[in-house]
Amino acid sequence: MALEIPKVSYSGKIKEIVLGKGDKALTVGGETSYPFYLFEGQMSLKPRIAMEVYDSTPEDWPPAALEPFADVVSDPAAWAKKCVDTYGAEMIALQLVSTDPNGENRSAEEAAAVTKKVVEAVDVPIIIWGCNNAEKDTEVLRKIAEDCAGRNLMIGPVTEANYKQIGAVAIGYEHTVIASTPIDINLAKQLNILLGNLGVPDGRILIDPTTGSLGYGLEYCYSVMERIRMAALTQEDERLQFPMVCNLGKEVWKTKEAKQSREEAPKLGDPVKRGVLMEAATAQLLLLAGADILIMRHPEAIGLIKDMLNDLLAA
Amino acid sequence: MSKIICSAAIRGAYKIIERAEKKYGEALEKWGPDKEVGFPNTAYYLPIIYGILGIPVSRLGDMKQVLDKCRSLLPPPVSDKVWLPYLAPALESGMATFFAEEIIEAIRYLEEPDFYTKQEDPAGSNIWLGAADDIILRKRGVEFVDGTAPGFAAILGAPPTKEIAVKIAQELQEKNLYVFMCSDNNGVRMSEQLLEAGVQIGWPTRLVSFGPDYTATVFAMGFATRAAMSFGGIKPGDFHGNLIYNKNRIFAFALPMGPVSDEWYANAAGAINWGFPVIADTPIPEILPTGICTYEHVVSNVPHDQIVQRAVEVRGLKVTVSKIDIPVAYGPAFEGERIRKEDLYLECGGGKTKGVELTVSRDMDAVEDGQVEMVGPDLDQMKEGSRLPFAMLVEVAGRQMQEDFEPILERQIHHLVNYAQGIMHIGQRSIMWLRVGKAAVEKGFRLKDLGKIMHAKYHQDFGAIVDKVQVKIYTDEAKVDEVMDMARKVYAARDKRVEGMTDESEDIFYSCTLCQSFAPSHVCIITPERTGMCGAYNWLDGKASYEINPTGPNQPIVKGECIDPVLGKWKGTDEFIFKASRQKVSTASAYSLVHDPMTACGCFECIATILPLCNGVMIVNRDYLGMTPCGMKFTTLAGMVGGGQVTPGFLGVSKHYIASRKFLLAEGGLKRVVWMPQMLKKELEAKLKSRGEEFGIPNLFDMIADDTKGTTEEEILPFLEETGHPALTMESIL
């Protein structure tokens, strides 16, 4: 008895987006099937992993997350370099948390100076992630875009509140925007339309569908991402045919369970392995939902995901 | 196009091209064809020539073919005997003019390398900046894209006095526009006027002194042309794309100040190609009909104190108001405040005094943007705890404004006023109620500030449809009565308009997919006679919402051919539903709950379902918590029919739709309704009664059972039989 596999016919294709510039530039996207459904389509460009670097010394990280970077956490450039040199990072994501007006509120100039150092320290593609305050991000990301003209940074989150301002500098100074919307397929589509109307070329748009951690709302992101991918591939929704970015490291490592020590949570096993597995499992699910770029923290979690990617994409 | 203007423009173009040819000849002789030419630090060569023709001029010799092109574009001079449409030849002359002027300016860079400062600011006694290099272009161009600088005014010549020059410059700066200045008016130049008046000029202040000659106009036009290539991805030589980009995105216009020479006409004709209209202070002929530009092309004889406002209107530039200038805090956090009796300073409306608020649209000329008129005592003239009659009349004007949007704007008054700290607003129309707290008055709040709020917020939130806003606030009894009278007429007309609209009379319906975040395949179709099931969006709301947010959840649907007038199915709506439900739902009836009913989101005001025993339909509203004759409470029903599913026999409906003539048309309409909660019946009493009369069953309302008659089918059936409810004798509902 021979089974005839019922195949989905895909009418769409995810756009290919070039990340960064020069020899180490990467390309993501290009899928013509649901993630890893290689029996009925292509996924010739691998999803990529960006390693997190913070612009100020983290204060509330559990030892498991801190240990691999303990010697560099106070120097973002050295941190980025360690990620690339020691942990083989293919991308860096600079998280500009210290610019948050509700926190340290560092100025755009300071943020730009830090960014400049990181950009000069490594040659891999770099994501610049703001503090998620639309007004402050506008100021900060504009300055960075100007100072790093032509480097094709991935800058975000770009929201409905600031897409004009950030979109404009992205066009003018040649960067890629990360279009961020709160877990809603129609809002994601609308923002992509607006960016297109503004003049941001299709080759410079990535979708951030908003990411939650395992156990903390991951299911919402998972389904919205599945819906976005479905619309893009099978429903001719051209304005959703962009690769997706998931900023998951910080979401996972701020959860209670990723932070608890063995004493605080004796039933939860080894704290390092637990944190690593929570991050990797979150990443794994996001990959299945359609993520093209993962922003992650722990080198071991990243190693596991790379291993899984190799298996899933094996020829 | 005005023959006078065209003749002059063509004459001017001849002169300018001859001048360029002469310059070219001299330069060629001096340096030879291989001499490098160009504007400093740019990758766009001579940008207009490069952008429009696609020719990269980098050596003197390259200019030859451009000059040939200029000649070929030039029409024969206009003779007195020929009366033909002149638009095309004049526009082409204008285009040739710019090519020639770029050549003249490029040769100037060769002949006098230090003629321009080649930086962002004047350098010593040299105030002429010349062409913007690519660094300036990028930095400033970003502002054009994101709207922080919506465009520029290209000023030729100078106003009569330096005081007027300063005023015009300031007004333009206030609108965030760049001011590009060149040429002279009888030897007087605006850049110099500003300097004399102590105004700082240069790119940083957005007052850009390009050059003393009229040919420096090309620096402004070249900037626009490069912006399209750099920010719009327009390829060199794609002249159509370039001009359209500028028309749609760069809000620029030309202001010739002083007598208009042939050369100026030629430059003006050129600018119109880019969609930039010309607004003159001299009595030149006007070109009003639209076509190339968004609105008028040439408007003339405009007084200096109105010229900026007029230019902004003609170009269709939107006013942005970033700050609301009132002495109390403003934001959504204050929306829910209550002003208690003991904190009360002044009270208006709310049954205590006459109170009315009204938003109406007016002609553009009839509204002076930002004006707030106050007649009658304001808070500073009143004692604590007083009451006043109150009327607020908000008059708006806009090129995209429609009378239909008035009620939608008016409804916003409630929360917009409530956002102010220390102010409480309740109700609307002539039942509005306003309370101002002591603390707000202490901080300096006056009733007049309400006008500032309305002006700023209408611009911020409804800029797509509103260009101008003026507000009249009256506490004077006679004036209040006047507004009240007007309001009553307006309200009556509006109600009649809504009442009179039918699904047959409108070709466009609106969708609502707002709820797809949790009901993935839900698509609500909003027609004039079928309000969205949430009750929050009627057809007019859909229309306005689309106008304000064209990529949002309310999209127009051309209803197309009617497939079934009783079920309420159209080709256009089915196609839309299929697409918007992402292929999950292929058809839906607007007027049926049995045959292909519409999906339900979860926000419906009421649910209608069948009662098989009674051969009828029951409706239950969200607020009714008890059991219903179908055996399910509202919450159970909601759980079964929500989430974007098609559930035959069940339908989410708004209260308003129940009283519509199209309500469940396929099942027999209101005549099918056998039960609803008493509270819902009471709320809709008047409308249901009049609908019953239309059906020829004047006591239909009384035949409908409610929860006082019973909450099971068995209980209500005898009542229906007793009253002779029509549903019992209608054909089977299943």
Next chain:
Amino acid sequence: MALSGIEIFKKLPKTNCGECGVPTCLAFAMKLATGQAELVACPYVSDDVRAAIDEASAPPIRPLTIGTGDRAVKLGGETVMFRHEKRFENPPGLALVLSDTMDDSVVNEKLSKFKDLEFERVGLILRPQMLALKGESGDAGKFAAFVKRVVDQIDAGIILMSDKPEVMAEALKICKDKKPLIYAATRDTAEAMGNLAKEVACPLAVKGSGLDEVMAITDKLLGMGLKDLVIDSQPVNVKKALEDQVVIRRSALVKKVKQLGFPTITFPGQLTDNKMKETLIASLLIAKYAGIIVISEMEGHNVFPLLLDSLNIYTDPQRPMAVEEKVYEIGGPREDSPILITSNFSLTYFIVSGEVESSRVPAWLLIKDTEGLSVLTAWAAGKFAADTVAMFVKKCGIADRVKHRKLVIPGYLAGMSGELEEELPDWQILVGPREAAHLPAYLKQWSAA
């Protein structure tokens, strides 16, 4: 094709007798259509109608149960490929492998750890529910003794693993009442295993290498009258494992291939020796349709993420998870600590409590029952209205535990502050930030004075 409620209703007696426990036939029909009731509840439908409705509503993937009582594991009954289309029904059973060749002490230690792995979350108990007992020795007596020892010690869904029908028969004698899953019938043992399964009325797993072989075996077993089957396609790598799961689910749902209309059983440990990676493969299989996932090691650090994974993926997207209505104490609040109130949507609760915790400002968090709706939705639906919020604040007893009378409401509900102050005249209503992320900054400047 599933029948709509109305279509089912037409076939029902239309007497509204209420004997099914639902007041009307229409309501019963709707419950049937949405899978919330079973037709047996109606004593009056004719056999013809019953057959017609059963036929039409027969699930494309066979629902079945392994085990009995508290720890019974329900599998199958799935109707969609993507959870947003409706929901995923039965979370996969997580099974720990134990072998009759392991030392007793090892088995005991593993079992005691297994018992410990229980976590409470959103009012649910999350725990692995199954044990896969392997007859590796090949000795029927030894295996039976091992099975007995385990089932005497612990109550769990049991999978008996042996390729030998005679070994299996012995073990079944010990625990057939516990309705174990028999693993597995192969091409060679299909008939013998099938007869065993029939005899003891227990579900049977089918092991074939590749889907074609699986289908041949299930076809044979279906012919023998077996219904409760579980599929193992023995994939050779991770990529193939994913493919097989997708193809099985899709064939059953889309093509109605009845030979594949069964839940699956998977063994991530067969695809890697790395325990960490094994967990990730399991995580993938949870999202992609596995019915049972057998893993080789269970520790808090690998089981907990998998349980969360399963909880997330199997949450009904249209029925939000809710936490209990009560006063939550975060960081040991005192009588001068701030009081915040929000909805009982689980995500809201987790995010708000997480931010409060990270602020290190001890606080009282009042969680009001909003039927699992988020703040704005609850407010719009009238489930977070001033009167009911006030009632909850009064009856929850918070007033006795603090000295101050300040209540922080979510920033998005600023609009209800006035109304709430009227309902709670002794209280001062403060409008908190709109985003939970801004709570730490807000709480740090908060003061009771």
